[in-house]
Amino acid sequence: xxxxxxxxxxxxxxxxxxxxxxxxxxxxxxxxxxxxxxxxxxxxxxxxxxxxxxxxxxxxxxxxxxxxxxxxxxxxxxxxxxxxxxxxxxxxxxxxxxxxxxxxxxxxxxxxxxxxxxxxxxxxxxxxxxxxxxxxxxxxxxxxxxxxxxxxxxxxxxxxxxxxxxxxxxxxxxxxxxxxxxxxxxxxxxxxxxxxxxxxxxxxxxxxxxxxxxxxxxxxxxxxxxxxxxxxxxxxxxxxxxxxxxxxxxxxxxxxxxxxxxxxxxxxxxxxxxxxxxxxxxxxxxxxxxxxxxxxxxxxxxxxxxxxxxxxxxxxxxxxxxxxxxxxxxxxxxxxxxxxxxxxxxxxxxxxxxxxxxxxxxxxxxxxxxxxxxxxxxxxxxxxxxxxxxxxxxxxxxxxxxxxxxxxxxxxxxxxxxxxxxxxxxxxxxxxxxxxxxxxxxxxxxxxxxxxxxxxxxxxxxxxxxxxxxxxxxxxxxxxxxxxxxxxxxxxxxxxxxxxxxxxxxxxxxxxxxxxxxxxxxxxxxxxxxxxxxxxxxxxxxxxxxxxxxxxxxxxxxxxxxxxxxxxxxxxxxxxxxxxxxxxxxxxxxxxxxxxxxxxxxxxxxxxxxxxxxxxxxxxxxxxxxxxxxxxxxxxxxxxxxxxxxxxxxxxxxxxxxxxxxxxxxxxxxxxxxxxxxxxxxxxxxxxxxxxxxxxxxxxxxxxxxxxxxxxxxxxxxxxxxxxxxxxxxxxxxxxxxx
Amino acid sequence: xxxxxxxxxxxxxxxxxxxxxxxxxxxxxxxxxxxxxxxxxxxxxxxxxxxxxxxxxxxxxxxxxxxxxxxxxxxxxxxxxxxxxxxxxxxxxxxxxxxxxxxxxxxxxxxxxxxxxxxxxxxxxxxxxxxxxxxxxxxxxxxxxxxxxxxxxxxxx
Ligand code: FES
Ligand code: FES
Numbered sequence: 001x002x003x004x005x006x007x008x009x010x011x012x013x014x015x016x017x018x019x020x021x022x023x024x025x026x027x028x029x030x031x032x033x034x035x036x037x038x039x040x041x042x043x044x045x046x047x048x049x050x051x052x053x054x055x056x057x058x059x060x061x062x063x064x065x066x067x068x069x070x071x072x073x074x075x076x077x078x079x080x081x082x083x084x085x086x087x088x089x090x091x092x093x094x095x096x097x098x099x100x101x102x103x104x105x106x107x108x109x110x111x112x113x114x115x116x117x118x119x120x121x122x123x124x125x126x127x128x129x130x131x132x133x134x135x136x137x138x139x140x141x142x143x144x145x146x147x148x149x150x151x152x153x154x155x156x157x158x159x160x161x162x163x164x165x166x167x168x169x170x171x172x173x174x175x176x177x178x179x180x181x182x183x184x185x186x187x188x189x190x191x192x193x194x195x196x197x198x199x200x201x202x203x204x205x206x207x208x209x210x211x212x213x214x215x216x217x218x219x220x221x222x223x224x225x226x227x228x229x230x231x232x233x234x235x236x237x238x239x240x241x242x243x244x245x246x247x248x249x250x251x252x253x254x255x256x257x258x259x260x261x262x263x264x265x266x267x268x269x270x271x272x273x274x275x276x277x278x279x280x281x282x283x284x285x286x287x288x289x290x291x292x293x294x295x296x297x298x299x300x301x302x303x304x305x306x307x308x309x310x311x312x313x314x315x316x317x318x319x320x321x322x323x324x325x326x327x328x329x330x331x332x333x334x335x336x337x338x339x340x341x342x343x344x345x346x347x348x349x350x351x352x353x354x355x356x357x358x359x360x361x362x363x364x365x366x367x368x369x370x371x372x373x374x375x376x377x378x379x380x381x382x383x384x385x386x387x388x389x390x391x392x393x394x395x396x397x398x399x400x401x402x403x404x405x406x407x408x409x410x411x412x413x414x415x416x417x418x419x420x421x422x423x424x425x426x427x428x429x430x431x432x433x434x435x436x437x438x439x440x441x442x443x444x445x446x447x448x449x450x451x452x453x454x455x456x457x458x459x460x461x462x463x464x465x466x467x468x469x470x471x472x473x474x475x476x477x478x479x480x481x482x483x484x485x486x487x488x489x490x491x492x493x494x495x496x497x498x499x500x501x502x503x504x505x506x507x508x509x510x511x512x513x514x515x516x517x518x519x520x521x522x523x524x525x526x527x528x529x530x531x532x533x534x535x536x537x538x539x540x541x542x543x544x545x546x547x548x549x550x551x552x553x554x555x556x557x558x559x560x561x562x563x564x565x566x567x568x569x570x571x572x573x574x575x576x577x578x579x580x581x582x583x584x585x586x587x588x589x590x591x592x593x594x595x596x597x598x599x600x601x602x603x604x605x606x607x608x609x610x611x612x613x614x615x616x617x618x619x620x621x622x623x624x625x626x627x628x629x630x631x632x633x634x635x636x637x638x639x640x641x642x643x644x645x646x647x648x649x650x651x652x653x654x655x656x657x658x659x660x661x662x663x664x665x666x667x668x669x670x671x672x673x674x675x676x677x678x679x680x681x682x683x684x685x686x687x688x689x690x691x692x693x694x695x696x697x698x699x700x701x702x703x704x705x706x707x708x709x710x711x712x713x714x715x716x717x718x719x720x721x722x723x724x725x726x727x728x729x730x731x732x733x734x735x736x737x738x739x
Numbered sequence: 740x741x742x743x744x745x746x747x748x749x750x751x752x753x754x755x756x757x758x759x760x761x762x763x764x765x766x767x768x769x770x771x772x773x774x775x776x777x778x779x780x781x782x783x784x785x786x787x788x789x790x791x792x793x794x795x796x797x798x799x800x801x802x803x804x805x806x807x808x809x810x811x812x813x814x815x816x817x818x819x820x821x822x823x824x825x826x827x828x829x830x831x832x833x834x835x836x837x838x839x840x841x842x843x844x845x846x847x848x849x850x851x852x853x854x855x856x857x858x859x860x861x862x863x864x865x866x867x868x869x870x871x872x873x874x875x876x877x878x879x880x881x882x883x884x885x886x887x888x889x890x891x892x893x894x895x896x
Contacts, residue, residue, distance in 0.1 A: 208825065211821065216778065342780070342781075421781040670786060671785060677873075678883075681867070
């Protein structure tokens with residue numbers, strides 16, 4: 001692998017800053033390190049040192065190799081901005097190559113809003129290392145001390161003399177390889193001209209004209225098309241199949257069976273679709289899913305593997321003088337990722353080696369999973385990232401890749417697998433059902449003296465992990481290297497100072513569907529419960545909910561954020577939620593706040609809603625967001641993310657839930673799993689707090705965490721009814737109104 | 740029954756031989772005619788990702804049999820403009836940065852373009868109603884509406 005990577009880089013003269021994980025680890029001690037709990041542990045074990053983060057070519061062009069992939073979040077543009085800024089070259093001279101296991105370093109899975117915080121920081125250092133090396137060379141060449149040099153658009157000049165030399169000239173035809181210097185001096189953020197600016201995204205012109213190539217557009221010479229035929233029940237076995245009718249379809253090539261994995265292959269896509277419908281498969285009866293109408297009762301009786309105390313202060317069991325006690329239970333339905341483009345992959349098997357083109361957010365993890373499935377060495381599997389439809393976590397991209405590999409091994413041709421809409425809705429791994437119990441005691445003044453929360457979540461080890469569905473169906477190894485659904489216990493611990501606190505996770509032995517991380521995994525559900533319950537406490541105390549939170553916070557950054565939120569939303573204190581206006585349609589506003597995982601981005605929101613008391617319909621009119629993610633790389637990119645978080649999560653909260661019978665998922669399209677449409681999209685107002693001297697935290701997820709409770713609290717403000725079960729469908733709203 | 744279908748595609752006379760005239764137009768465009776503006780999202784007429792213009796109307800190419808376009812004029816996203824010479828609506832999407840993953844954007848632009856041709860100055864409410872059958876999962880709605888307002892000379896702040 002190393003040789004091939006070198007080969008790639010040696011095509012022309014270049015200066016390459018190489019990088020190994022060891023040098024990053026030493027740096028981690030000198031910069032504010034990201035909390036270890038926030039690190040996705042999915043990427044372990046550590047890969048061998050890899051070459052090349054940044055290469056400057058003889059033509060002065062800069063290439064950044066990034067293990068982080070874009071996922072439609074604009075990370076590619078942000079990474080190019082970071083590299084261009086630190087190198088002091090024009091933004092347009094930077095190209096970013098992403099997620100090819102042969103070319104890019106393993107920076108871990110793209111999730112957890114960590115792309116910029118981790119990946120971007122590494123690239124900044126690599127760029128600084130390169131710039132320093134070039135400055136050294138320029139000083140020699142120009143015969144001028146380094147302190148006398150300035151850089152402008154990739155040209156190093158001697159102050160005042162006009163003498164200068166470009167990066168391209170310095171690199172020349174030579175190949176220079178230097179190691180990343182973890183102590184390389186970083187540019188003063190005051191001098192920034194690219195980072196912190198709303199640079200237009202690189203991919204957009206191609207995306208609005210049909211020029212941009214998505215995974216779904218990728219083609220290989222001699223490629224054939226496949227469709228997978230899904231079992232009638234999640235764990236049903238294939239008893240027999242009859243493909244006689246499929247064989248009559250022009251273009252049909254073959255049927256592939258491996259255990260319960262069944263697929264058809266054809267010369268063209270339409271023939272593959274028709275053939276998949278023409279095959280008659282006989283599946284065993286399987287009805288092992290719980291009763292969907294009693295999912296929460298079912299969850300409560302699942303075996304608990306382990307209780308984990310996530311936060312503890314004082315003694316919640318000790319003698320506590322309480323003027324008031326509160327309890328509440330919250331639940332959050334099973335959700336799908338709901339990508340607009342179903343997953344797709346192309347695979348090729350040649351000379352014992354596998355190549356897969358994939359929109360996976362985790363090409364290195366996928367590489368390991370595929371190698372394990374097939375009993376190959378990691379190096380015998382290459383995964384190349386191509387942008388797909390937005391995935392918002394681990395959707396079906398990885399599974400489509402496994403499907404394509406399994407079929408490619410049989411047909412010895414490049415195979416494209418395009419999942420159908422029903423495949424994606426039915427078989428992507430799901431956001432698991434999440435249940436919370438809360439108890440609090442309030443003192444005379446209404447402030448909490450004890451706070452207890454418990455969450456029921458699928459256990460993390462291999463037993464409930466993100467196995468590849470193709471491996472499961474074909475009976476091949478499904479081990480996931482320390483894979484688990486994304487640290488879903490995060491953000492249940494609270495930032496509020498309460499003297500007695502106990503926060504516990506009950507790790508369950510079972511969950512109905514393959515669980516994976518959906519955007520803001522666990523943090524969305526946990527923050528929904530926390531911020532709903534704190535609102536219930538404030539209402540019980542008769543104190544304005546924003547003021548209540550202020551009284552419980554000490555963190556000045558959090559307090560400043562709440563002030564800015566109040567100003568942005570023109571918040572008027574309300575002592576107690578009460579129906580405002582007695583008509584059929586009533587309005588209300590609610591708020592919610594989080595310090596993400598207690599250690600990252602601060603975000604607070606206010607939601608304005610309208611509730612129709614006759615129909616139970618809720619309409620979210622507007623969201624106000626105050627957001628502090630430290631240093632902002634691209635403010636317009638951040639805004640785009642925040643707006644997306646608000647709209648997507650409003651959809652989750654008002655409309656979405658997976659439906660299933662005892663055998664299978666039954667919400668297999670957009671009619672049975674509706675999502676928010678244009679008439680329901682709320683307006684969004686944003687106050688971005690930029691702190692150029694602080695660590696850049698992520699913006700891809702935190703806002704989703706605060707959306708659900710803000711809506712629930714606004715409904716309470718409008719009607720006096722508490723909604724404690726997501727989604728807030730009209731039926732549930734009507735039931736809550738009846739009380 | 741293999742058939743040849745003649746129609747106009749992005750302004751050019753086109754003849755296409757297909758095995759099955761019932762094949763949805765989407766697959767002909769994407770796999771036989773080398774286009775990638777129209778996208779596969781559901782194949783059920785529910786999401787709008789596959790939208791193209793047939794004789795100026797926005798239609799779902801995933802549920803339109805290729806036989807139905809015989810003798811008609813089909814325009815795809817590529818037929819509106821290019822990165823070098825974008826259509827004003829495409830330019831408005833660039834100006835408003837109204838894309839996240841962009842998978843739905845073909846449908847948004849094609850649907851909105853057909854509306855603007857008939858009604859050059861829609862209200863915000865009309866825009867939202869027109870796009871009510873076009874799904875976006877990234878939550879780019881706010882920007883998409885702004886881009887269409889901008890292209891219509893309306894109030895895009
Ligand atoms: S792909 Fe045609 S409407 Fe969804
Ligand atoms: S931008 Fe991703 S689906 Fe609309």
